[in-house]
Amino acid sequence: MAELKNKTGAPPGTIVYYGEDKTEKVKITLIEYNETEYIEKEFYDLTECLDLVNPSMVKWINIDGIHDVSLVEKIGKYFNIHPLTLEDVVNTNQRPKFEDYDNYVVSIMKMIYYDTELHSEQLSVILLEGMVISFQEVHGGDAFDLIRNRIRLGKGRIRKMAADYLAYALLDAVVDCYFTILEKIGDRIELLEEELISDPTKETMQQLHYMKREMIFVRKAVWPMRELINNLERSETELIKPSTDIYLRDVHDHTVRVIDTVETYRDLLSGMMDIYLSSVSNRMNEVMKVLTIITTIFVPVTFIAGVYGMNFEYMPELHSHWAYGIVWVVMIGIIISLLIYFRKKKWL
Numbered sequence: 001m002a003e004l005k006n007k008t009g010a011p012p013g014t015i016v017y018y019g020e021d022k023t024e025k026v027k028i029t030l031i032e033y034n035e036t037e038y039i040e041k042e043f044y045d046l047t048e049c050l051d052l053v054n055p056s057m058v059k060w061i062n063i064d065g066i067h068d069v070s071l072v073e074k075i076g077k078y079f080n081i082h083p084l085t086l087e088d089v090v091n092t093n094q095r096p097k098f099e100d101y102d103n104y105v106v107s108i109m110k111m112i113y114y115d116t117e118l119h120s121e122q123l124s125v126i127l128l129e130g131m132v133i134s135f136q137e138v139h140g141g142d143a144f145d146l147i148r149n150r151i152r153l154g155k156g157r158i159r160k161m162a163a164d165y166l167a168y169a170l171l172d173a174v175v176d177c178y179f180t181i182l183e184k185i186g187d188r189i190e191l192l193e194e195e196l197i198s199d200p201t202k203e204t205m206q207q208l209h210y211m212k213r214e215m216i217f218v219r220k221a222v223w224p225m226r227e228l229i230n231n232l233e234r235s236e237t238e239l240i241k242p243s244t245d246i247y248l249r250d251v252h253d254h255t256v257r258v259i260d261t262v263e264t265y266r267d268l269l270s271g272m273m274d275i276y277l278s279s280v281s282n283r284m285n286e287v288m289k290v291l292t293i294i295t296t297i298f299v300p301v302t303f304i305a306g307v308y309g310m311n312f313e314y315m316p317e318l319h320s321h322w323a324y325g326i327v328w329v330v331m332i333g334i335i336i337s338l339l340i341y342f343r344k345k346k347w348l
Contacts, residue, residue: 012083012084012087013082013083013084013086013087014083014087015069015072015073015076015083015086015087015090016069016087016090016091017066017067017069017090017091018090018091018092018093019066019067019090019091019092019093019122019137020092020137021067022065022067022138024065024067024138025044025065026044026063026064026065026067026068026071026138027042027043027044027063027064027065028042028043028044028045028046028049028061028062028063028064029041029042029043029060029061029062029064030042030043030049030052030053030059030060030061031059031060031062031148031151032053032054032057032058032059032060033057033058033151033159034056034057034058034159035154035159035160037057038151038152038154038159039054039057040148040152046071046074046075046078049061050078055130057130058130058131058162058163058166059130059131059132059163060131060132060133060134060151060163060166061131061132061133061134062133062134062136062144063075063133063134063135063136064136064138065136065137065138066089066090066092066122066124066135066136066137067090067138069090072086072089072090072135073086075133079104079126079128079131079133080103081104081106081126082101085099085101085106085126088106088108088124089106089108089124089135092122092137094108094122095108095224096108096109096110096221096224096225096228097224097227097228097231098227098228098229098231098232098235100231100235100236100237103128103129104126104127104128104239105126105127105232105235105237105239105240106124106125106126106127107124107125107127107167107171107228107232108122108123108124108125108228109122109123109125109171109174109221109224109225109228110122110123110221111123111136111142111143111174111177112177112178112181112218112221113143113177113181114181114184118181118214118217118218120217120221121136121137122135122136122137123135123136123170123174125167125170125171127163127164127167127239127240128163128239129163129239130162130163131163132163132166132167132170134170143173143174143176143177144170144173146173147166147169147170147173150169161243161244162241163239164239164240164241164244165244165247167240168244168247168248168251171229171232171251172247172250172251172254175225175251175254175255175258176254178218178221178222178258179254179257179258179261181218182218182258182261182262182265185211185214185215185218185265186261186265188211189211189265189268189269189272192204192207192208192211192272193268193272196272196275196276196279197275200276200279200280204276205276208269208272208273208276211269212266212269212270212273215262215265215266215269218262219262219266222255222258222259222262223259223262225255225258225259226252226255226256226259229248229251229252229255230252232248233245233248233249233252289347293342293347293348296338297334297335297338297339300331300334300338301331301334301335304327304330304331304334305331308327
């Protein structure tokens, strides 16, 4: 993995990729459309892609892979994108944020997805005049298949709207993925809660810790989204038309719901942790209670056995014909009396 120390001392705007080492060739997908036409092509050469751009159509250029710094620099130079923006695009540890420039606006966020565990992928969406450029890492978190299908089939209003609506649709798709992830986490929390109540084990505690780390991971990705959408709504850029504002408000509402759900799940997991500790403590108390009762019952019996186990010659009871039976009767009587007493006190 590339390290941040490679940027230490470098001037602002130095484009250095920070993320997992990749060798895949970067794929460029060009989608152009208007209300009546639709074109979709894939390229591995930027010049070939740009030669086919039609100025009269809405354009979506999707870059799968941000590890090719030279390609990112070429795109930035061609579309006059500020080096500070390009620096954020290739830094996979970048906090989600929104920036407003003279000729474009950029939104940087995290797409979250599951394979065997929870992962995140950085997404950068740049809105220019009549065009959207999106940068993704080469992972499995692409949330845009539904958007592509809507464009291909001409469903909904996306083919009738401008590039700002496309940018909104991409943001909305990312937020919708958060709901899907939280639904899966919610199902796992329910199963864990049932296990916690019925038969908690050490593995239950490990799962609780693991899920708490997952919620922290999700929270870091989701919380800045509210600020991002707020800044996008308040932006005075002419690239976002007033007709799109209502859709941005809807995304904002969805983001608030996601954040509320995340906080609810965090509180649930914290409460489950307390329940687990209380359950373990109660089980320990029950064990100690049983051991204490057994000890209490056998202390006087042990005392009697100890007294008559002494090797003194002059112990009159030792020579009695009924001594052995009497001692047993006394000991059993003590045990029965104590059990009755404990039952009366509701200790048993």
